Amino acid sequence: xxxxxxxxxxxxxxxxxxxxxxxxxxxxxxxxxxxxxxxxxxxxxxxxxxxxxxxxxxxxxxxxxxxxxxxxxxxxxxxxxxxxxxxxxxxxxxxxxxxxxxxxxxxxxxxxxxxxxxxxxxxxxxxxxxxxxxxxxxxxxxxxxxxxxxxxxxxxxxxxxxxxxxxxxxxxxxxxxxxxxxxxxxxxxxxxxxxxxxxxxxxxxxxxxxxxxxxxxxxxxxxxxxxxxxxxxxxxxxxxxxxxxxxxxxxxxxxxxxxxxxxxxxxxxxxxxxxxxxxxxxxxxxxxxxxxxxxxxxxxxxxxxxxxxxxxxxxxxxxxxxxxxxxxxxxxxxxxxxxxxxxxxxxxxxxxxxxxxxxxxxxxxxxxxxxxxxxxxxxxxxxxxxxxxxxxxxxxxxxxxxxxxxxxxxxxxxxxxxxxxxxxxxxxxxxxxxxxxxxxxxxxxxxxxxxxxxxxxxxxxxxxxxxxxxxxxxxxxxxxxxxxxxxxxxxxxxxxxxxxxxxxxxxxxxxxxxxxxx
Amino acid sequence: xxxxxxxxxxxxxxxxxxxxxxxxxxxxxxxxxxxxxxxxxxxxxxxxxxxxxxxxxxxxxxxxxxxxxxxxxxxxxxxxxxxxxxxxxxxxxxxxxxxxxxxxxxxxxxxxxxxxxxxxxxxxxxxxxxxxxxxxxxxxxxxxxxxxxxxxxxxxxxxxxxxxxxxxxxxxxxxxxxxxxxxxxxxxxxxxxxxxxxxxxxxxxxxxxxxx
Numbered sequence: 001x002x003x004x005x006x007x008x009x010x011x012x013x014x015x016x017x018x019x020x021x022x023x024x025x026x027x028x029x030x031x032x033x034x035x036x037x038x039x040x041x042x043x044x045x046x047x048x049x050x051x052x053x054x055x056x057x058x059x060x061x062x063x064x065x066x067x068x069x070x071x072x073x074x075x076x077x078x079x080x081x082x083x084x085x086x087x088x089x090x091x092x093x094x095x096x097x098x099x100x101x102x103x104x105x106x107x108x109x110x111x112x113x114x115x116x117x118x119x120x121x122x123x124x125x126x127x128x129x130x131x132x133x134x135x136x137x138x139x140x141x142x143x144x145x146x147x148x149x150x151x152x153x154x155x156x157x158x159x160x161x162x163x164x165x166x167x168x169x170x171x172x173x174x175x176x177x178x179x180x181x182x183x184x185x186x187x188x189x190x191x192x193x194x195x196x197x198x199x200x201x202x203x204x205x206x207x208x209x210x211x212x213x214x215x216x217x218x219x220x221x222x223x224x225x226x227x228x229x230x231x232x233x234x235x236x237x238x239x240x241x242x243x244x245x246x247x248x249x250x251x252x253x254x255x256x257x258x259x260x261x262x263x264x265x266x267x268x269x270x271x272x273x274x275x276x277x278x279x280x281x282x283x284x285x286x287x288x289x290x291x292x293x294x295x296x297x298x299x300x301x302x303x304x305x306x307x308x309x310x311x312x313x314x315x316x317x318x319x320x321x322x323x324x325x326x327x328x329x330x331x332x333x334x335x336x337x338x339x340x341x342x343x344x345x346x347x348x349x350x351x352x353x354x355x356x357x358x359x360x361x362x363x364x365x366x367x368x369x370x371x372x373x374x375x376x377x378x379x380x381x382x383x384x385x386x387x388x389x390x391x392x393x394x395x396x397x398x399x400x401x402x403x404x405x406x407x408x409x410x411x412x413x414x415x416x417x418x419x420x421x422x423x424x425x426x427x428x429x430x431x432x433x434x435x436x437x438x439x440x441x442x443x444x445x446x447x448x449x450x451x452x453x454x455x456x457x458x459x460x461x462x463x464x465x466x467x468x469x470x471x472x473x474x475x476x477x478x479x480x481x482x483x484x485x486x487x488x489x490x491x492x493x494x495x496x497x498x499x500x501x502x503x504x505x506x507x508x509x510x511x512x513x514x515x516x517x518x
Numbered sequence: 519x520x521x522x523x524x525x526x527x528x529x530x531x532x533x534x535x536x537x538x539x540x541x542x543x544x545x546x547x548x549x550x551x552x553x554x555x556x557x558x559x560x561x562x563x564x565x566x567x568x569x570x571x572x573x574x575x576x577x578x579x580x581x582x583x584x585x586x587x588x589x590x591x592x593x594x595x596x597x598x599x600x601x602x603x604x605x606x607x608x609x610x611x612x613x614x615x616x617x618x619x620x621x622x623x624x625x626x627x628x629x630x631x632x633x634x635x636x637x638x639x640x641x642x643x644x645x646x647x648x649x650x651x652x653x654x655x656x657x658x659x660x661x662x663x664x665x666x667x668x669x670x671x672x673x674x675x676x677x678x679x680x681x682x683x684x685x686x687x688x689x690x691x692x693x694x695x696x697x698x699x700x701x702x703x704x705x706x707x708x709x710x711x712x713x714x715x716x717x718x719x720x721x722x723x724x725x726x727x728x729x730x
Contacts, residue, residue, distance in 0.1 A: 285609065285651065285653050286609060286610035286611075286651055288649070288651075292612070292614075292615070292649070294618065294632075295615055295618035295619050295622055296618055296621065296622065296628050296631045296632055296635075297628055300622060300623065303619065303622040307608070307611065307615070307619060310610070310611075310615075311608065311610035311611065312610075314610045315610065364608075364609070364610055365608065368606070368607070368608040368609060368610075371606045372605075372606040375603070375605060375606050376570060376572060376599070376600035376601070376602055376605070376677075377595045377598075377599070377600070377671075378605050378620060378667055378668070378671060379619070379620060379623035379624075379671075380596065380620075380623040380624030380625060380671065380672075381623040382592070386623070
């Protein structure tokens with residue numbers, strides 16, 4: 001088949017899929033464009049404006065223009081490239097619908113044709129996100145009254161958008177490699193090579209040194225430097241996009257299909273309100289560890305701790321994210337208790353959300369046990385006892401990590417040391433308890449799927465979402481409550497309040513468990 | 519192993535006017551295997567769930583050694599092992615670790631547990647699969663793993679619902695031999711099956727169910 005015949009075949013296939021409702025028709029595309037325009041006009045622009053104004057505040061602008069910021073951004077950008085490449089090896093950048101993969105992508109048609117649209121959309125989206133972020137910073141600098149050369153600003157935005165394109169390519173590269181180590185290695189080598197080339201030809205002091213580029217170009221006002229930088233950035237973007245198109249031919253159809261089916265199944269479950277089931281569908285399976293731990297020796301509580309620890313280590317990425325989130329939660333608690341109550345409530349609520357996220361990484365044993373409840377008895381330990389034993393490890397890890405994070409933050413915040421060091425692990429412990437309560441909630445009650453007609457339409461989805469995220473919402477509320485106290489709360493009151501909340505959560509969890517296993 | 523007599527007297531099940539199980543009586547004694555056979559929809563699994571204490575009958579009673587079946591009784595939970603549907607698994611544990619955990623929760627002493635696990639892995643020919651996760655097993659291997667888990671825990675009454683599912687002839691023979699083994703050790707076995715070969719090789723008596 002020559003390229004013209006391939007294009008015709010692809011157009012025919014796309015037409016058939018569109019006619020069967022599994023593809024995008026002209027009217028649905030028009031509707032999407034219409035919706036996108038209105039969302040941008042009604043939501044996007046006001047949000048961007050608010051962000052620019054927030055960034056232009058003296059505190060934020062001081063951070064943006066601080067001497068250490070460019071280096072931090074460079075390191076962050078480099079780390080993000082690595083992270084995204086690793087994520088790509090587990091969660092693809094391009095995941096078409098299963099029917100499209102089956103009928104079109106796995107056909108004899110060239111991938112550059114069948115996957116052209118998602119590849120371009122991915123790179124455009126990434127470029128737009130980073131270009132927008134750079135625009136916000138430029139806007140903030142202008143609003144703050146700092147001198148900014150327009151050409152230097154344009155260079156900054158173009159370089160940021162180019163970085164977005166590189167990020168999309170790294171993500172796709174990770175998907176093509178299929179292995180975390182390969183993806184990380186290739187990205188690292190590519191990044192170092194590109195940085196060396198960029199430094200050799202004298203573009204700023206590195207490929208991602210856009211802050212330096214911005215400031216040096218703005219300071220010198222060199223037109224040639226700025227224009228040359230823009231041209232180079234565009235060339236890099238084009239090369240990156242070309243590399244992406246070269247890579248997509250190496251994608252395995254079976255893996256695309258597996259990921260497509262997982263996402264289709266997950267999105268269907270989300271629509272029915274089963275968020276937990278949805279997450280299960282896209283969760284990476286456990287990996288083998290070099291050494292296994294014997295579950296024979298020791299008392300039962302120790303056996304369960306070993307089991308849970310082994311299970312956590314077999315999800316290394318989730319474990320790393322969980323530990324990082326837990327430490328960040330501790331840091332946020334320390335910050336929340338050292339600022340004004342209003343801001344403190346928001347920061348503490350974020351800390352609670354992070355603690356809840358962190359607790360999830362060690363709670364696989366608890367979740368699996370909850371799934372066992374109600375089935376014929378396989379294990380010789382009572383349901384409630386086993387549930388409690390599964391809480392030991394996540395509680396220990398979450399509290400310790402939050403404590404370490406809080407202690408670290410205390411070195412540069414001004415909160416009451418003892419209050420922070422008590423509040424952080426208590427918040428982490430409550431997050432673990434909420435994870436347990438959430439794990440034993442059972443299936444979504446059918447009554448929540450019944451329509452709830454109101455003057456503004458059917459709001460049943462809100463009830464289903466509230467049910468799905470009840471534990472997270474409670475965690476947010478608890479965090480906000482903690483942050484409202486301005487660090488002035490006494491430790492005994494804090495411990496008593498946490499104890500009362502834990503008692504309520506324990507009773508609630510027990511009730512739910514009994515409902516599952518009367 | 520405790521000597522057990524499981525007795526179902528005039529049990530039936532009706533849900534919202536729909537009969538799931540017609541009235542039936544049965545009993546099974548220690549060292550004996552009762553095979554429950556019948557076409558699809560005749561209530562075999564419902565009967566097994568009732569005698570396993572997982573479902574209450576609409577009428578009639580089930581007793582174990584004279585005591586009414588009550589799933590809340592720890593002693594009865596310890597006595598009755600059931601394979602009804604696929605057992606829920608820990609997705610981050612290997613085949614061998616599952617069997618080890620079962621031993622640990624049943625208090626099988628450390629000196630004996632490794633031997634017991636090896637015995638089960640060997641009996642069900644899972645030795646080569648010991649380090650695999652459940653998601654790395656074929657459907658037939660998963661079924662053998664499910665059967666092995668139930669046999670790993672102690673019991674005096676064994677309830678098996680169509681254990682032959684997805685098994686080839688060789689593995690079906692292994693399951694049959696393991697049922698005969700626990701019978702010799704004194705367990706009472708209730709087996710629902712569509713496999714005439716399995717029923718013929720292990721059953722002492724057969725209970726045929728008709729459509730309710």
